[in-house]
Amino acid sequence: MNQILEKSIFEYSRAGRSAHAQQPPGADVASAAQKIPAALRRRTAPMLPEVSELDAVRHFTRLSQLNFSIDTNFYPLGSCTMKYNPKACNQYAMLPEFLARHPLAPDTQGQGFLSCMFELQEMLKEVTGMKAVSLNPMAGAHGEFAGVAMIRAYHRARGDLARNEIIVPEAAHGTNPATATMCGCIVKEIPVDAQGDVDLDALAKAVGPNTAGIMLTNPSTLGVFERKIEQVAKLVHGAGGLLYYDGANLNAILGKVRPGDMGFDVIHMNLHKTFSTPHGGGGPGAGAVGVSARLEPFLPVPIVGREGDHYRWLSEADRPQSIGRLSAFMGNAGVLLRAYIYMRMLGREGMSRVGEYATLNANYVMARLRQAGFDLAYPERRASHEFIVTMKRQAKELNVTAMDIAKRLLDYGFHAPTTYFPLLVPECLLIEPTETESRETLDGFVAAMASIMAEAQADASTLKTAPHTMPVRRLDDVRAAKQLDLTWKPVNSAA
C-alpha cells in the first residue's frame, strides 16, 4: 500500500483546464441554455474539478493505492466473506453487449441476459432449498426488507392483521432490527445462551399472536451453528410466525444444509458474499430472496419466467399479490451476472467445497489462535466459517482492546477482523478467513496475532498508537463527528 497521502482533487483544479477528449463535440451550450426559461437556468457552475485526464488518472490511481483490498491483502472480516472475486466474473459481465443493454429493452433483445438470470434463479433455488427466487433486492438489507415485507403481506393476505412483531436474537446483525423497523414492525430481541444457541425459553415467551416472524442467521453471527434450529422453527411456526433466514452466512453451509430444509420460509442471499461478487469499497451487492411455496405469490417483481425457449419478465400483471418493485428496473443486473458466472464456474462440486473449505480454514485458524493463547468466545463449539476471539482478559490485564489489535494488524499487512460485533461478546474479533485463502496466509496471520500479543505484553503502547505504517495514524473519530467536515471548501472561502 502507498504510504504517501494524496491531495484533494480540487487542489489540482484550475479554471479552464479540462480533459478535453471527453467533451462531446459540437455542443452549443449557449443556445441550449437559451431554450431553458431563464428562471430554470443554472447560474453558477457546479464545483466539479477542472483537471487534465492525466491529473485525474494519476489522482485516482494513487488514491486506489491507499486502500487495503482482497487483491492486495488478507481480509478476514467476519460476517463479510471477503473472498477472492474472480477476474473472469468482471470481464464477462462487462462484455460490450451486456453493458449497452437498456433496462427497458424488450425481452426479445435480451434472451442472452435473461437466460442467465433465469438459470441464476434456478441455481439459487437449488442451493437454498427454496421454492422460488426473486433477484431484485440490491443488497442483503434490501433482501431482508423484501423478506419481512413478504411476511407481512402473507399475514395480511390471510387477514392476520395483528402480526407486527419481528423477533431477533441479540446477536443479530444491525440490519435485522433496522429492517423490521423499516417494514413498520416492532422488534423483539431475545437472548442467546452461553453456548451461542437461541434461548428457547425466551423464544417461547416471546412468540404469540402478534408474532410476524423471526429473523435468524444460521450459522449465527457468533460463528456457530444454531443446533436447535428445528425446535426454533417448530416454536415459531407453531405460534403462527414465519422464519426469515439472513443469508449473510450462507457461505458456511453451502452444499451441506439448506435453509429451506431447516424450515425457513424466506431467505435473502448476499451474492456479494457467498457468490463472490465484489464489495467495491462499500457496494454494490445483490440480495436475492428465496421463498417457500406459501410466500411465492408475494415475491418482488420483476422475475424471469420461461415459456418454452423464450425468457420473459414477469411483472405485476403476472404476480398480482407481489409486494411490488424495490428498484426502478430490476436490481443490480451486472452484479447478478457476476454471481451467475461465479456459480457456473464453481458448479456442483465447487459449490459444496465452498462450505467445506471455508469451515476448514476457520476451524484451523481458531485452533491455532487458541494454541497461541487467545481466548475464544465459544471454545466448546465448532467454528462455522468464522469464529470469535475475545480480548476481554487482555483488556483487563494489559489494557489493550480489540481495536488496538485490529489497528496493529494493519501494520502487519493484514486487514483487521470485524471488531465489536456482535455486540454481546465483549472486546470481540470476528474472524472469517474464507475458503480462498491458503494455509500459508492463515499461518502468517496467526503469526502476526501471536507477535502482536507478545508486543502487548512487552509494551502495550506499540498497539495503542497503532497503526504506524499506514498513510495516516489513528484517526480522531470523535472530532470527525463533532466538527463535521463533509465537503471540500476552497481555502479562501469562509468554511
Add this chain to the structure above:
Amino acid sequence: MNQILEKSIFEYSRAGRSAHAQQPPGADVASAAQKIPAALRRRTAPMLPEVSELDAVRHFTRLSQLNFSIDTNFYPLGSCTMKYNPKACNQYAMLPEFLARHPLAPDTQGQGFLSCMFELQEMLKEVTGMKAVSLNPMAGAHGEFAGVAMIRAYHRARGDLARNEIIVPEAAHGTNPATATMCGCIVKEIPVDAQGDVDLDALAKAVGPNTAGIMLTNPSTLGVFERKIEQVAKLVHGAGGLLYYDGANLNAILGKVRPGDMGFDVIHMNLHKTFSTPHGGGGPGAGAVGVSARLEPFLPVPIVGREGDHYRWLSEADRPQSIGRLSAFMGNAGVLLRAYIYMRMLGREGMSRVGEYATLNANYVMARLRQAGFDLAYPERRASHEFIVTMKRQAKELNVTAMDIAKRLLDYGFHAPTTYFPLLVPECLLIEPTETESRETLDGFVAAMASIMAEAQADASTLKTAPHTMPVRRLDDVRAAKQLDLTWKPVNSAA
C-alpha cells in the same frame, strides 16, 4: 508506491496447488504424452509456480505497486517522452475482434484493422514529410535497423558497393552506432561543437566515398535543435551519403518542422514516444519507418495498400526490392492501433500542439531550474522538448553526483531524469517534461530539485544514501554483475 517488498512467486508455490478454473477441461495428459515418442517426452515438470488464482492476483498486484509509472508519478526521463497514455487507446485497441484476429487471416477478414493501418501510414507520412511509410519495425532501434538496411540496399542497388560507413555524432543514442554495426557498417563518430551543433569541419572530413549515411536526431539528444541541418544535409548528400533521422525526438517538433523537409532520406518514429503508446515497463514499442521517394522500393514488407475501397497487404511480390521482413507477421499491430487512436483523437491541431507545449514545458522547467541555481549544459540555447542540467560543479564542490540527485528525487515522488546520457556532458541530467504535465507538477519538480540542492549543501549524505523511502535503498549493481543471480532457486537446492 508500496514500500513493502513482496516475496517471490515461487515461495507461494506448493506442489499440487493450482488456479483450477484456468485449466482446460477434459485434457488427458497421459494419453497425449503417450503419442509422443518416449525420447522426445519431457521427464520433469518445469518449475512454474503452483499457486491459486488469488495468490497470483495478489502477488502481481502487489508487485505492480512497487513501480513508479506515468499513471502514478511525474517521469521526466529525457529522450523517452514519458507522456500520458490515454486509456481510450488501450480500450479500443483491445476490442474483442481486434484481439482475436489471426495475423494470417485474409485481408477480407480485416478491412477494419487494415483501414486503420493504412490511415496510420498516411498520417505518419504527413507529420514527417516523407513519401512512404512501413509500420513493421517493433521499436526505435528496429526502425533504425530498417533504415540503415535500406540505405545499404539503396547504395547496393546502384552498384555503389563501397559505402559501408555510418557517421554518428558523439551525442547519439547508443542504438545508433549499435544499429550501424548490426547492419554490417562501420561507425564513425564526429564531435559536436560547444553550442551542441554538429562540428561541420569534422563532418566534412568524415564524409567520403565510403559514406553510406549519417544518423542524426534533431533536436539532438543534447536537447537543442541542430541549426546547421541544411548544411549537414548538403555535405552528406554531396558526398553521396544519405541522411537518417532518429525520430526519438520527434515530439519536440511535431507540426513545426518535418524531417522530410530538412532533407532526411529515412526516418524512424518511436510511436511509443511521440504517439503515446505505453512503454510497458520496457516495451513494446513501434518504430515505423518513413522514406523519401528514392528509398521507397526498399521499405520492409508488409505494407498496407489500398485498391479502390479495399485494403490489402503488399508483400515481397509487390515490392521485389524490399529489404524483406523484420517480423514474423507485421510488427506490433496492437501498438499501431493505439498510435492510430491517439493520432485521430489529437487530430490536426492537437498534433501541432504536442510540439508547442512539450517545448513550452521544457523551456519553463529549464528557466526555473536556472533560477534555482542549476547549471545548464547549453545555457545559450533554447530547450527543445528536453534539456540538460550538468552537476559537474556540484560534483566537485559538494561531492554529489547526478546519480545522487536522481536517487533523491525518487524520495520526493518524482522519477529521475535520464542520467549520464548523453555521455559527453559530465554529470548530466537530461530532463524531458512532455506536454501532458501541468504547470503545478513542473513547479513541484523544480521545488524538489531546489530542496535537494539545499540538502546537498547542508549534508550531502542524505543524497549519497538516497533513496530512503523506496522499498529498497540503493542497490549494489556491482555485486549484481559479479555474483550473477539470474533465476530463483529453491532454498534447499545447491545454488
Add this chain to the structure above:
Amino acid sequence: MPFIPHTEQDVREMLVTIGAPSIDALFDEIPASLRISGLDGIPEGLSEMEIGRLMGERARLDGRPLSFLGAGAYEHHIPSAVWTITTRGEFYSAYTPYQAEASQGTLQLIYEYQTMISSLTGMEVSNASLYDGGSAVAEAALMAVRAHRKSKSLRVLVPQTVNPNYRRVAISTAGNQGLRFETVAYRREDGCIDREALAAYAGEDIAALVIQQPNFFGQLEDVDALTDWAHEQGMLVIAVVNPTSLALLKPPGEWGKTGADICVGEGQPLGVPLSSGGPYFGFMTTRMEYVRSMPGRIVGRTVDLDGKQGYTLTLQAREQHIRRGKATSNICTNQGLLMTAATIYMTLIGPQGLSKVAAASMQRSDELVEALTQVKGVRAAFKGPRFHEAVLLLDRPASAVLRELEAQGILGGLDLSGDYPELGSALLVCATETKTAGDLARYAAALGAAVQKVRAA
C-alpha cells in the same frame, strides 16, 4: 478446485491441527436429519475458458440495437479511464472502509464525491450513495417524514410526472411504515404538474411534495413556484433530478426562495453503463440541518494522532450497525463502486464537459423530435421546454410500431400506454450526445416505414 488453494497435504495437516478426522466432521453440530449430500440441480463446473465462450454467445444474442430509450436510464459516453480505474482491485475488491487507516483511498474518494454531488445539486451535504434512483425517492420520503419538525403527517404528494417506477418503489418501500403517496395530475398541454390539482391540497397536513425535474416526460416543471408553494403549505420539498441536466438547470438548492430540502436522483448518467438496469446508484443530498436524519454512509475529514488530515466514516450513530432498530435506514452495503465511477466521471468530464453533454443531449433530442414529427401521424404530445426526452403521439398503436422498428434494429422508445393510457398511443423517446445525425435520420426513416406498415396491416 476452482478458487480453493488447498493441497491434500494442507487438508491433512490442518485437520490434525484442528483435531478433526475429516472435513465432514467439522459439520457434526448440524443435525444429521438436515444434512444434504450434494447439489444435484447445479450443473457441473465450467472452466473460465468455457464460461467465457458461453457468455460471449449470450452477449451476442442480446445484440446491439440502436436505442432511443431513456425513461430513467441514459446512454452517455463513458471515458475509458472511468472503468479502467474503478475496476482496479484496490477499489473493486475492498470492503466498506471501516478500518479508516487502511482505506484512505476509498474514504477520500467518497469525500470528493460528496463535495461534487453537493455542489452539483446545490445542497450542503451528501451521503455515499443509496441503491438507485427509485429507492432514493423512497428513502427521501421516509427521511422527510422523519425530519419534518412541525408535522407528523405520513402523507407525501407524488405527482404523476414523477417516474412511475419511482412511485412504485416508494410505495412498496415506505408504504410499510404507513406512508401514503398521493398522486397529482398533470396538465395535458405541457405535461407538467397541474397546479390546480395541486391547489386542492392547500392547507392540508402533508409531509412533503416530490418534484421531478426534468419530469418523467422530459418536460421542465416550474420548480420555483412549486417549491415556494409547498414550503408555504409547510411541506418539505423532495427534488428528484437528473444529474446531467443540472449542468444547465437550476440546482434544487436554489429552487424557490429557500431551495428544496432533500435532493435525490439516479446517478447512472454519471459514468455508469446501462447494463440492463444496474448496478446504478442513488444519490441524496440535503441541508446540513437534516444531516442526522439522512440514511446511508457519510465520510468526514478529521485528523490523526499526529494532527495529519485524514478521512473516516462519520455520524455512524444514524446507521443500523450502531443504532439497530432506531437507525435512519437499514441500508448497509450501498453502491460504492458506482459512486466511485461517478466521481471519476465527474472529474474527467468537468463542469464544462457536463454542460456540453447536457447541451448536446438537448440538441440531439430536439433534432430527433423535429425529425420524427415529420413523419405523418406523429406529433409531439406537449408544449413547453424540455430536457432530453419527449413524448410523441402516434396515430397507430405504439406497441406495433415499436415491433416494426425492433425488426430494423432500432429500439424506438418506451410505450407509455400502460402507465399513461389517457395519452393514447404515446412514445417516450430520448437522444443524448451519443447519437449522430445519421442515427436520427435512420430512426426517422425507419419510423416512417414502420408507421406505414402498421397502417397498411
Add this chain to the structure above:
Amino acid sequence: MPFIPHTEQDVREMLVTIGAPSIDALFDEIPASLRISGLDGIPEGLSEMEIGRLMGERARLDGRPLSFLGAGAYEHHIPSAVWTITTRGEFYSAYTPYQAEASQGTLQLIYEYQTMISSLTGMEVSNASLYDGGSAVAEAALMAVRAHRKSKSLRVLVPQTVNPNYRRVAISTAGNQGLRFETVAYRREDGCIDREALAAYAGEDIAALVIQQPNFFGQLEDVDALTDWAHEQGMLVIAVVNPTSLALLKPPGEWGKTGADICVGEGQPLGVPLSSGGPYFGFMTTRMEYVRSMPGRIVGRTVDLDGKQGYTLTLQAREQHIRRGKATSNICTNQGLLMTAATIYMTLIGPQGLSKVAAASMQRSDELVEALTQVKGVRAAFKGPRFHEAVLLLDRPASAVLRELEAQGILGGLDLSGDYPELGSALLVCATETKTAGDLARYAAALGAAVQKVRAA
C-alpha cells in the same frame, strides 16, 4: 486541448518566466525556411466518444470467424486476470526499470519470468524478451556466430522445416552482417529434416544448426540425434520451440547429450492475444557460459545498502546504451508488457495447466485431422508424431477451398502453396484447447461442402 493541461493563464505566466514573447518564439532556432504552418493532411481531432464509435465499427468489420489458423500464432485461452493486471497503470505506463529502486515491481517480475522460461526451456539463463519469434531466431544466429569459441564461420543451417517467415527475418536481419543461411530439405514422408540432406554438410565449418520443434508442419523432429550430430560437427544448436509444447516435449536444455546451446521462440502462446500479429515477444534462453553474448536486458538479484534483497538490471555492458557500436545487439525497447502477461499466464496456468493445454491441443488437432480426412479428397500429408498442427493435402486448390470456407465464417488454415509448392495443394491446420467438438464438426461439414463446391465449379 486533448491531453494538454495548460490554461491560457499558465501559458502567459510560463512565457514570462521563460522570457519569450510567444510559444512560437521558442522555435526561433529553427531555420525559417524549414518551418511549416500546419499539418493539413491530418483529419480533425475526434473526441474519445467518436473514436470509440469508429473503432467499434471497424472491429465489427473484422468479424469473429472460427479460425483454424496457426503457423506461428496460436489461439489459446487467456485468463482474465492476465490482462487485468498487465494493463494496470503501474506496469503499463512505466519505462524500462533503469531506476531500480523505483521499479522493483517490474524487475522482480522479470526475474521471475527469467526463472520460469529458463526452467521451461531447460536452460540456465534468459533475457527479458526480444521483439518476436522471428527476430529472436535472427538474434540467436548472430549470437551463435559471436559466441562460437572455435569457428569464425558465418554459415548457419536453417532447415526448411523452420517457419519460413522466421527464415526470412533471419536473412533480412543477420544477412547484413554477412551471415549466410543455408536451407536443408525435409523428408516427404514425415515432414522432418532430411537427415541425408543434412549429412551433406558433415565436416564443414558451420556456426550453427537451427532446429524447430515442433517444426513448422507441426511434426516432431528427432531432436536428440540432430543435436548430437550438430555438436559432433562443431556447430552450435539453436532450438526454436513453442513454449506450450514444452509442457510435454523434452526441453532444449536436454536435447541430445549436452542440450541445445541457445533456445528461442515466439512467446505469444503464453497469454498474448493474436491481435493481427503483435505485439508478441521473442524469448531467448541459453547456457550460463554464453550469458555475456546474449542480446537484450537481463535482471539480477542483488542487495541494497542495508543488505536487503532487491533486483536490478545487470550485465548492461552487453547493451547498446553502454557498449554502443560493440553491443551484442541494438535492441533497446523490448516487449516487456507481453513478457509481463506471459509471466502472469505461466503463474496462473501452472505446470499442470500447461500440460493440459498442450495435451488438449494435441487431442483437438488429432480429432480435427481425423474429422477432416474423412472428407473425400483430403488426406494427411505426413506420418509420424505431431504436436497441434498438421498439413493436409487436398485434391483441389487450397485457395479456392479456403475462400469457400471463409464464406461460411471459417478460416480453414494456411495455404502452403506459396512456401512449399512441391506439396501441391496443402493446408496447414491447427486446433487448440479452445476448439470444441462442435467447432470441429462444423469445420468438417463445411470442408466437405467446400471441396464439393470447388470440384463442381
